[in-house]
Amino acid sequence: MPSSVLIIGGGVVGQSCAWFLQRSGHEVTLIDQSDLQATCSTGNAGFICPSHVVPLAAPGMVSKGMKMMLDPRAPFYIRPRMDVDLWRWVWLFMRHANHRHLMASRQALAELSVFSQHTLEDLLEETGIDTAYARKGLLMACRSARHLAEETAESEHARAVGLAVEVLSAREARDMNPELDLDLVGGVWYPEDTHLHPGRYLAGLQAALIRSGVRILPNTRVISMDQRKEQIVSLQTNHGELEADEVVLSGGAWSGEIAASLGMRLPVQGAKGYSFTLDNPPVLPQHPFILADHKVAVTPIGQQLRFAGTLELSGTDLSINPVRVERILEVVRECLPAFRDVDFSGIQPWAGLRPCSPDGLPYIGRWPSITNLTMATGHAMLGMTLGAGTGKLVAELLSDRPLSVPVSLFRPDRFR
């Protein structure tokens, strides 16, 4: 039954929901507190990577995290602060960072990712959005035997759920990008991963939404939601009250705060990452890769080159921490001899907040005690990968259609 739907948050998840809901015959309004440019979805590394079947809450992450936690230069960092929600999140994370959780979630995550990648490709074909979409795989480039062993072990999970994986020798890994002269001991190659220009994708999708009749309200911030019995009856915003039959919450790292206005517990922490983009890089690699030892992503997007990295649990603070940006630059200088300081002069770093659930799985589904609220958030490091699929699933849920992939593991009330 078509209905009016209000979507909170216009990142890749909210915009994807808007696209598929509108196409399913619903009347869609999309609101965002920003101009839709300042989301986490514009400056990320742009990988569409079904290969990432191991959730953030993975075995070994607790001990690794403990070591890195107090080092502001480490790729993973928690800025110490007194915050009950943060420490509850950390406690839940520790409870899920184990083998049992990994084995229980890898298949579901892979199914959602592959479905989402196909859904995105159909969407791009239908809309004609030019995103520099490229089928060039993804290389986990390893400089040490320890990281090659870790990446190889991790790749077994992707192989086990039917994804293509190749473990490469040092020469094979270097030959993926011969122009870079990387010092590698080997790598793991995921040929089916793809990548795109996230900013161009979002801008193109926004234009397609407007053409298809979606009402977009930028600079409109939800302050609270009013509930009567088991229904949301209205949303209070900085521009007045809004009403709709259905509400979709896709507020990224802010989703937990918004949910709290209805008294709901939805554990979400923002995990800040940075990127910077060279418009005229001295060398353009042929294939995208992640420097596995340092967790720095390198993505050639069209003629541009983007570097991205770090994961810092920092609430919803989007300020740029120069120590952490400098750490990415140091890694680039150390690993990529073709790049000099001058290539980065005047470059503006970008920061984004990955919306992270404590078990590393997204929240997709209706909230059981409120009949007209659906959650679509918590996609952590995989929001670009999972965005299109999430949008299609939300449209199926709200249109009472059978779901393309199962979502029971992604139940939003699993930490209630």
Ligand SMILES: Cc1cc2nc3c(=O)[nH]c(=O)nc-3n(C[C@H](O)[C@H](O)[C@H](O)COP(=O)(O)OP(=O)(O)OC[C@H]3O[C@@H](n4cnc5c(N)ncnc54)[C@H](O)[C@@H]3O)c2cc1C
């Ligand atoms: C450095 C980095 C690299 C990454 N690389 C990749 C990658 O290669 N591949 C991949 O799949 N993922 C990647 N990610 C993760 C991906 O970017 C995120 O998972 C994704 O962007 C999250 O999308 P979202 O729509 O949930 O949130 P967002 O894009 O943050 O959108 C949420 C929106 O909600 C709005 N909002 C919040 N509160 C309110 C309110 N009260 N009222 C109205 N609006 C509100 C915000 O303004 C925002 O626009 C990366 C992230 C980072 C930081």
